[in-house]
Amino acid sequence: SAVISQKPSRDICQRGTSLTIQCQVDSQVTMMFWYRQQPGQSLTLIATANQGSEATYESGFVIDKFPISRPNLTFSTLTVSNMSPEDSSIYLCSAPGQGWPLNTEAFFGQGTRLTVV
Amino acid sequence: GIQVEQSPPDLILQEGANSTLRCNFSDSVNNLQWFHQNPWGQLINLFYIPSGTKQNGRLSATTVATERYSLLYISSSQTTDSGVYFCAVSTDSWGKLQFGAGTQVVVTP
Numbered sequence: 001s002a003v004i005s006q007k008p009s010r011d012i013c014q015r016g017t018s019l020t021i022q023c024q025v026d027s028q029v030t031m032m033f034w035y036r037q038q039p040g041q042s043l044t045l046i047a048t049a050n051q052g053s054e055a056t057y058e059s060g061f062v063i064d065k066f067p068i069s070r071p072n073l074t075f076s077t078l079t080v081s082n083m084s085p086e087d088s089s090i091y092l093c094s095a096p097g098q099g100w101p102l103n104t105e106a107f108f109g110q111g112t113r114l115t116v117v
Numbered sequence: 118g119i120q121v122e123q124s125p126p127d128l129i130l131q132e133g134a135n136s137t138l139r140c141n142f143s144d145s146v147n148n149l150q151w152f153h154q155n156p157w158g159q160l161i162n163l164f165y166i167p168s169g170t171k172q173n174g175r176l177s178a179t180t181v182a183t184e185r186y187s188l189l190y191i192s193s194s195q196t197t198d199s200g201v202y203f204c205a206v207s208t209d210s211w212g213k214l215q216f217g218a219g220t221q222v223v224v225t226p
Contacts, residue, residue, distance in 0.1 A: 001160075014141065025213065030211070031211045031212060031213070033212065033213055033214075041218075042203065042216045042219050043203070043214075043216045044151065044216075045213060045214070045215075046202050048211070048213060090158050092160065094212065095212065096211065096212035100212065101122055101210055103165065104147065104148045104164070104207060104211070104212050105148070105165035105212070106148075106207070106212040106213075106214055107162060108152075108159075108160040108162075110158075110162070111158045111159060113158055114188070
């Protein structure tokens with residue numbers, strides 16, 4: 001398994017500002033993932049964060065809006081920049097468990113519930 | 118990319134009833150997981166089941182990889198089973214997941 005700590009758990013932000021979400025994993029992992037869940041919707045992958053290289057973004061997501069840092073093998077941050085009400089979502093980070101690569105089960109942080117006003 | 122379809126989209130159960138949730142996927146996968154999202158938004162891992170059958174208490178799951186579907190069984194449902202159940206699959210070895218749309222389950226007393 002993996003224990004993933006994410007913070008903040010929730011925040012209310014003014015439009016035009018930025019919020020940085022932190023994600024800490026209890027073991028070293030090669031890849032970490034960031035997902036967005038818009039209200040009433042499923043989870044969509046934003047990007048893959050690989051230590052030592054730039055993040056890989058999925059279609060529809062860009063680095064200027066969602067810059068990601070991955071300074072070491074246990075930590076990553078996601079920033080939501082220049083926020084608008086449409087960014088109100090739950091943001092979740094994920095990483096594989098300690099059984100990787102034989103076991104590719106993914107684990108998730110508690111999520112960050114963001115409301116932009 | 119791979120498509121993941123879940124059915125039914127909504128399910129209302131009386132406490133004590135049994136139910137089956139289905140997940141169909143469009144390509145071969147090396148990972149399939151079932152999650153329960155509670156009302157606070159937290160994702161709870163239920164099963165890691167790329168193939169075969171597993172049971173955990175009142176829940177069990179079966180994945181038939183050759184036919185590209187998985188089933189989640191809830192027996193003797195309780196109000197605490199309410200929430201959204203997600204199926205998610207991966208075609209790589211890194212843990213990157215493609216989620217289905219989910220099944221919203223409401224268990225009434």
